Structure formats: structure tokens, C-alpha cells
Amino acid sequence: DTGVSQDPRHKITKRGQNVTFRCDPISEHNRLYWYRQTLGQGPEFLTYFQNEAQLEKSRLLSDRFSAERPKGSFSTLEIQRTEQGDSAMYLCASSWGSLNTGELFFGEGSRLTVL
Amino acid sequence: GQQLNQSPQSMFIQEGEDVSMNCTSSSIFNTWLWYKQDPGEGPVLLIALYKAGELTSNGRLTAQFGITRKDSFLNISASIPSDVGIYFCAGLNNFGNEKLTFGTGTRLTIIP
Numbered sequence: 001d002t003g004v005s006q007d008p009r010h011k012i013t014k015r016g017q018n019v020t021f022r023c024d025p026i027s028e029h030n031r032l033y034w035y036r037q038t039l040g041q042g043p044e045f046l047t048y049f050q051n052e053a054q055l056e057k058s059r060l061l062s063d064r065f066s067a068e069r070p071k072g073s074f075s076t077l078e079i080q081r082t083e084q085g086d087s088a089m090y091l092c093a094s095s096w097g098s099l100n101t102g103e104l105f106f107g108e109g110s111r112l113t114v115l
Numbered sequence: 116g117q118q119l120n121q122s123p124q125s126m127f128i129q130e131g132e133d134v135s136m137n138c139t140s141s142s143i144f145n146t147w148l149w150y151k152q153d154p155g156e157g158p159v160l161l162i163a164l165y166k167a168g169e170l171t172s173n174g175r176l177t178a179q180f181g182i183t184r185k186d187s188f189l190n191i192s193a194s195i196p197s198d199v200g201i202y203f204c205a206g207l208n209n210f211g212n213e214k215l216t217f218g219t220g221t222r223l224t225i226i227p
Contacts, residue, residue: 004157031213042118042203042217043158056214091157099213100146100165106157 004107006092012113013082020078021110025094032075033104034067035091036060043091049075082114119204119218127224134191136202136221144206147180147187148215152201161202162189191223199225 005024013019025032031050035043046065047057051072061067064082069075079086089109095102120139128134138147146165150158162173164180164187171178177190187204204218 033213035215040220042205042220043215044118044217045214048213058214093157099207099215103160103163104148104215106159108155108157111155 004092004094004105006090006107006110008110009108010111010113012115014115015084016081018078018080019082019112020076021090021092021112023075023077023092023094023107025074025092026096026105027073029094029096029105030072031095031097032069033093033095034075034077035093035106037089037091037109038087046077046090079112082112084114087112087114117216119206119216121202121204121218121221123221124219125222125224127226128194129226130194130196132194134194134198134223135188137186137188138204138206138218139186140206140216141185142208143184144208144216145184146207147178148205148207149176149178149187149189150203150205150217152203152220154200158203194223194225196225199223 007022033048034046037043045058046061047067049069064080067077089111091109093104093106095104148163149161152158162178168182169180175192179188201220201222203220205215
């Protein structure tokens with residue numbers, strides 16, 4: 001296991017369609033995070049899990065967004081009824097323990113384009 | 116969402132020059148982090164700072180955690196072509212809060 005992996009790397013969809021992204025964290029990491037990054041901006045926090053529990057959600061995560069980490073390993077981020085404003089890079093990251101002492105490792109991201 | 120203020124937004128330098136960039140916030144952070152992002156990739160951690168006033172080096176990179184806890188600085192000495200990319204600061208403001216707040220980024224370009 002060489003790092004955080006995300007799939008797909010690129011997704012082009014039509015407005016109104018549903019999309020799902022998958023993230024496989026570094027295997028021994030218990031915390032998993034989702035961030036969104038739009039062009040020219042820094043990443044913005046969406047949500048994070050400790051094991052299978054979703055502990056915090058940003059107000060950016062509207063009711064069309066849902067994230068799961070059912071077995072405390074991989075995670076999925078689903079966007080229903082996509083809108084053009086959802087076009088962004090969705091970054092997954094993982095860590096062992098608190099970010100105050102541990103390092104956050106990012107994946108390469110899943111780029112979403114909504115037409 | 117909130118983003119930290121980074122300056123400059125972009126830099127055009129010649130190979131071998133030193134680089135300085137900074138990051139400011141209106142609120143206090145307990146941890147400051149500096150990341151580098153290459154096109155089409157996720158951010159990679161360069162330096163982590165955990166204590167006000169701390170000065171930490173990683174090779175040619177040096178970062179400082181401001182005394183006020185509201186700012187941080189990153190210096191790169193003797194820049195090389197692989198330093199090209201976007202540099203982001205990020206802050207963590209409370210123990211138990213696992214939400215990183217990122218800066219707006221500084222894009223570094225090296226002129227041949």
C-alpha cells in the first residue's frame with residue numbers, strides 16, 4: 001500500500017446525474033477525510049470519519065451529498081442530482097490519530113466536471 | 116468556506132533565488148502546516164509547526180509559526196525547477212477539531 005488511492009480520477013457527467021467516488025486510505029489509518037477544491041482555491045473541508053463513524057460534516061455538504069465508510073476502511077462520496085457548481089476536485093485524505101500530532105496524507109483526487 | 120490569506124498569490128523567480136511567502140489569519144491556530152501541490156495531484160505535506168514561535172527546517176525549506184498564532188511564513192532557499200507548484204498553508208485551530216483550514220495558495224513559477 002503506497003498511499004491513498006481514489007477512483008475514478010476523472011468523471012464527466014450531465015447535470016442531474018448521480019456520481020460516486022471511492023477512496024481507499026492508507027491501510028493502518030483510522031481517520032479518513034473528504035475535501036473539495038475548486039480551481040484557484042485551496043481545499044475546503046467536507047467531512048471526516050474515525051473508523052466507520054462520521055464525526056463532522058461541513059455546511060458545504062448539502063443534502064445531495066452523502067459519504068459513507070461502512071467497514072472503517074474504504075469510503076464513498078455520492079453526489080445526487082449533480083449541478084454545475086459541483087464541478088471540482090474531490091480530495092480524500094487519511095491519517096493515524098489526531099491532526100495535531102499526525103500527518104494528513106492526500107490522494108490524487110477525483111476531478112468532477114458537470115456539463 | 117473560510118480560507119486563510121496567502122501572499123503573494125504568484126511568484127516568478129529565477130532558478131537559484133530565495134523565496135518567501137506568508138499566510139495570515141484573523142483567528143488563532145494551534146497548528147500550522149505547509150503543503151505543496153503539483154498539477155493534477157493532491158497536496159503533499161512539507162513542514163508541520165506545533166508551537167508558537169517555532170522555526171522548523173526541511174532541507175531548503177524553513178517555516179515559522181508566528182508568535183501571535185495568527186500567521187506563518189515559508190522560505191525556500193536556492194530554488195530549483197522542481198520547486199514549481201502551488202504552496203498552501205493550512206491551520207488547525209482547536210484540539211479535537213480535525214478540520215484543516217487552507218490558504219488561497221501561492222503559485223511559484225521558475226523562469227528559465
